[in-house]
Amino acid sequence: MHGLHISSSTQPGYLRNLLPSSAPDDPESLDQVLEDVQANILPGVTHWQSPNYFAYYPSNSSIAGFMGEMLSAGLNIVGFSWITSPAATELEMIVLDWLAKLLKLPEEFLSTEQGGGVIQGTASEAILVVLLAARDKFLHRIGKNALNKLVVYASDQTHSSLQKACQMGGIHPENYRMLIAGASTNYALSPDVLKEAISHDISKGLIPFLLCATVGTTSSASIDPLLSLGKIAEENGIWFHIDAAYAGSACICPEFRPYIDGVELADSFNMNAHKWFLTNFDCSALWVKDRNALIQSLSTNPEYLKNKASQTNKVIDYKDWQIPLGRRFRSLKLWMVLRLYGSKNLQDYIRNHVNLAKHFEGLVDQNPRFEVVAPRLFSLICFRLVPAEGNLELSNKLNHELLDALNSTGKTFISHTVLSGMYILRFAVGAPLTEKRHVDEAWEIIQAQSSLLLERFST
Template identity: 45%
Template sequence: MQGTASEATLVAMVAARERVRRTLGKEPELVAYTSTQAHSSVLKAAMLSGVVRGVSDDVHLRQLGTDGVYALRPEVLEQAIREDLAAGRQPFFVCASLGTTSSGAMDPVGAIAEVLKRTGVTAAGGWLHVDAAWAGSALVCPEHRAMLEGLEAVDSFAFNPHKWLLTNFDCNAFYTRERKALLDALSVMPEYLRNAATASGAVIDYRDWQVPLGRRFRALKLWFVLRHYGAKGLRAYIREHVRQAELFASWVEADGRFELATPRSLALVCFRLRPAPGEEPAATDARNRQLLERLNAGGKAFLTHTVLPGVDGAPARYVLRMAIGSARTEERHVRAVWEQLAALAKEA
């Protein structure tokens, strides 16, 4: 149990760095990879672990372009890896996202794993980490497990029950297939920590799986959630939010003034006002920004926004985000938000 997905990414990256060093028997110039839509914690992890030389270092952390639904493109990853290998640099870590923060995009984990195997990164000790901070909670439902295709090839997987599984902050579930890599990278044994149980292997010292020495009892609050709701209750909770998002997306698609900016992802809907005929992209963005500001100023609802990159050379787009995830959100609340948006759109 980590505190957050950010901590999980850092732990995975530090373990990957040590494993590649041990596998190759040298200190190579390391390169990590993720998509432009990945969470900023990947960059922060690279900064904290010393992989990059600063925020703007795009040589040692390559944030790669995405496809039309904002998922990492395996062919772009492979090209970048081969370029770095040819330049004498060593690829060592890839962070794939299941449910990116901006749009809920799902990276193709299986295809990414194949790229690492095909380019020799896996054989060199390279690490594939999956950040499913938000979307991972949906995996309690069998119908959403298709996103796990290729999971058998990853080295670590993490999601936050505190995001969408009714657990109070903070609580991250971090899975890894190779405990030894974490211990090699993170174990320290000063005299005051030595004890017979550790020396005999009778206990698992989870302090060696994380950054801090001390650990909060995060498992207890997650246990209470699991005991109270059970699998059936948790699935009903997730399914109701997804149903509400489907309903909201259907209203957007049925209204000619609006459009979906990208396909709905679970309980996240990215949408916007359509461009008026002949309208410049900046003007469309301004109308959407004004719409969001007026909605939020009303005090009855609060939506967030993001800016999604343009596809095939198109300009970036300012979009609104309907994110459904509260235990108290009901269909009537979602409908009320849509009615407010529809009314405000008449003046936009």
């Protein structure tokens, strides 16, 4: 990766001019293809594996995860039902039990109880299947014509995939409550705000059915108060989902585990092993307490898939826990990560990134031209350049331009968000190769680009 620009400086449509307009009739050589990869593909790649990558949230790769992918691609089974490869289903059950135990999830989430874990492609798919399961559980009770009465609750800091899931599942857009979570609660959902919204909806004859709380929001890694929210969900008989896509990984460390206290009240819990857990994309772990809710919403049983093991209910068929029918043997890579690292090394891996983030936070704090905007809880720092004078508009413009300037260097790659109207830079530590020197280098670049920018602004 050394010497490559992290982010691509290519222009839209660049590749079409470099490749032929149709497939070859005759075979080409591997050398030709690999030359093309080097010359034409890599310059258009944004290097998520670069140690200088700090954008969005990380997408971890590791040798262990890579070997798991190789094994999976080599066997190339399609594990929709137990019978199509018993090992694929059973290893997934076992490995998600392992991970549930590392996270100290309540026993109800284990496959040995009435629940269990399943690997989804992404947190978007996890939230969609949860929403569908919850929706159908309610509609089963109150009749399918009540769809337009169902209401979903979450904060406005919740990932956009919940809104998309609502749209796909036919929830009326005006029944998706994006409750405001602002600076006063550190961007966490207030239980009082939730309680009021639910009361108001019930009084109008609407039916609350799903609450989604987040541990580690996308914008600022904020944490919703699970215990208080979970109790409200329980009192109102609402499905309670916890999205810990990014921060869930950290909760294998005892010092971070308190952040998911309250998970015992949840009906479902999700974390992405492909973000910050060294498991190559895609590998999103979803646990539910009641697997039958998923199955009742998502199962199909066509003749051509019938088999003795499924008919006698002795097995799990993961096709009924997900959107697609086909599925890859993804548990192999998670299994290899857990075994080849061991839980102690995985904990240290997380701690190292959190410490690097603390180090960066200290650097920002020490420089009066910058401010840290939201509390740093895991490995994400939200910060901005604060002009000596100027209103919010100017400040936002400045930080927007700073982002563009930083990423244009090709030496670092970060992303942004908006919090309380402020344009904010997000610095997410989490690439496997990132060391202290890379954080320091990034900070040097940020300072240098800021100076150039402030000079330009002041003239």
